[in-house]
Amino acid sequence: SQRILDNYKAWYACQRASPLVCPNQALATELGILRTHRDLEGKDVNALSYDRAIAIIKAFPRELTPENIDKELVQLPHVGEKIQSKIREFIRSGVIEEAQYLRRDERFQSLKAFTTIHGVGASTARTLYSIGLRTLEDMERYYDVPVDDYGNPKLEEEEPIFTPNGRRVPRTAKLPDLSIKTALALRHELAVPIPRDEVEEMHAIVMAELDQLQPGCISTIVGGHRRGKPESNDVDIVIGHSDIQNGGELIKGLCKRLVHRLYERGLVTHVTHLSGFHAHNALRTTHWDSLEKALCVFVLPEDGQQKRLHRRLDLIFAAPEAYWTAVVGWTGSKMFERDLRLWAKKEKGMKFDSSGMTRRHDSQLYFPRSEKQVFDLLGLEWIDPTLRNV
Ligand code: TTP
Ligand code: MN
Ligand code: MN
Structure with missing residues (x-):
């Protein structure tokens, strides 16, 4: 209903309507890089601040522009001064410099890659980095993952048995x-x-x-x-x-x-x-x-x-x-x-x-x-x- 759409300044995310793609999607994505960085570095409180600010952006119903930014931004909850300045930077220039830097940063790239593996959280990723691993290929060698003739990782599994009707049975x-x-x-x-x-x-x-x-x-x-x-x-x-x-x-x-x-x-x-x-x-x-x-x-x-x-x-x-x-x-x-x-x-x-x-x-x-x-x-x-x- 319209009432829910008008509720974008509400304190709790469960009171607001947040679509899959929002009018300020590029901004939300750019802030997401900073959020991920704080998360990977174990700065949980900081990461949560970004989560809350991004949540507000995701429910914001209009495109933010250099013309409306001053008026709109001050009215929004959960957007502190630091993150406000990042948002202003993006609205003014189309990028956030720190996010651009992080995208090319080796440590950020490594930690992010490690956490794509199921069961690897930020703190495990930092440990892997600290002992010298940089890529997922490094990680494969470290965990002794078998590879096929082309050097691609493969499953170390027993050949399944096929029953007469063609069903795979372990x-x-x-x-x-x-x-x-x-x-x-x-x-x-x-x-x-x-x-x-x-x-x-x-x-x-x-x-x-x-x-x-x-x-x-x-x-x-x-x-x-x-x-x-x-x-x-x-x-x-x-x-x-x-x-x-x-x-x-x-x-x-x-x-x-x-x-x-x-x-x-x-x-x-x-x-x-x-x-x-x-x-x-x-x-x-x-x-x-x-x-x-x-x-x-x-x-x-x-x-x-x-x-x-x-x-x-x-x-x-x-x-x-x-x-x-x-x-x-x-x-x-x-x-x-x-x-x-x-x-x-x-x-x-x-x-x-x-x-x-x-x-x-x-x-x-x-x-x-x-x-x-x-x-x-x-x-x-x-x-x-x-x-x-x-
Ligand atoms: P996910 O499957 O991790 O995420 P998602 O379905 O939103 O997106 P995708 O899978 O495409 O990446 O989690 C689904 C929901 O389940 C999540 O919103 C919170 C809940 N959840 C729990 O309650 N406990 C858990 O341990 C996990 C992993 C998720
Ligand atoms: Mn899911
Ligand atoms: Mn799931």
């Missing part, structure tokens, strides 16, 4: 872990963005397998796909059960069973994280695992001659009372989620996360029946998933 019964070494070996494939139709194809195959184990399951594709991104870096699926009364019992343990089934089918090749149910706990203040989750590597069955790429797949199983909070919690973006939790806590005396919603003073657990109801219970105006691209 030889061992144990699910391999997605280690840094494996992530390096797969890095070229995992870096290829996933188009929307392939996301939907993966979803359909996963749900068909799940139906064989437990009929009646429901699901929502979440993450960037749900926010309208034309291409995603992984596939995120929230899974629940249509039986409100018994659904929790029916899907308990199902996450593990599904992943093992997908593994036996040759559809899942690696897993990074497999967790069971914990109850939503109103007393815990930090975000923690409270649903059944599996973060995996998935590969579609070969389609004629077409070789299919390894893809990251996140599966989140939620009991009926947590289904819609899980959908909201995993739709993102990360900044939208951060401010949702903050809004719930500071403004509503509630604890919100993917695993549920509770009133703080008496720990009463809510049971939202739709995504809209999650917003209603939090006292927030509805924001379409495609406008949560903070």
Whole structure:
């Protein structure tokens, strides 16, 4: 609604409409370089300031120009003097000099490349740099990743067995872990963005397998796909059960069973994280695992001659009372989620996360029946998933 669009100066990102591409996109991208730099160097407070300022730019409804900048900028929350001057520099000259410098800086380039590997955070990246590594090829040698005849990294995996009907079946019964070494070996494939139709194809195959184990399951594709991104870096699926009364019992343990089934089918090749149910706990203040989750590597069955790429797949199983909070919690973006939790806590005396919603003073657990109801219970105006691209 127009009211949401007019809300661009609101304090919390979850009150503002943030489209996928905003009128000041080039500015947001340039500020993003500075944000990434602060993040890579461990300056978390600084990085968060940039996150908040970029979030404001992403919701700003008009193009900023040399003519309107003075008037517009002073009215915006979360944009301190330092970042204001960076914004002015960009509006005046079309670039931010520091960002231009960083793009060519060896240390920045190295740290950024290292963190593209699943499981490598900023602090690991800094350690790798400090012991002399500079490129991903250095990192491959350091982690002893095997290479093929062309020098390209390859998977150190046992040859799969092919059954008479042509299905790939892994030889061992144990699910391999997605280690840094494996992530390096797969890095070229995992870096290829996933188009929307392939996301939907993966979803359909996963749900068909799940139906064989437990009929009646429901699901929502979440993450960037749900926010309208034309291409995603992984596939995120929230899974629940249509039986409100018994659904929790029916899907308990199902996450593990599904992943093992997908593994036996040759559809899942690696897993990074497999967790069971914990109850939503109103007393815990930090975000923690409270649903059944599996973060995996998935590969579609070969389609004629077409070789299919390894893809990251996140599966989140939620009991009926947590289904819609899980959908909201995993739709993102990360900044939208951060401010949702903050809004719930500071403004509503509630604890919100993917695993549920509770009133703080008496720990009463809510049971939202739709995504809209999650917003209603939090006292927030509805924001379409495609406008949560903070
Ligand atoms: P991601 O899949 O990491 O990001 P994305 O889907 O927005 O974009 P893309 O995959 O294309 O890069 O996370 C999806 C949402 O899930 C994110 O907004 C926050 C949530 N999330 C958690 O709640 N816990 C987690 O451990 C992770 C990794 C994500
Ligand atoms: Mn995602
Ligand atoms: Mn994900």
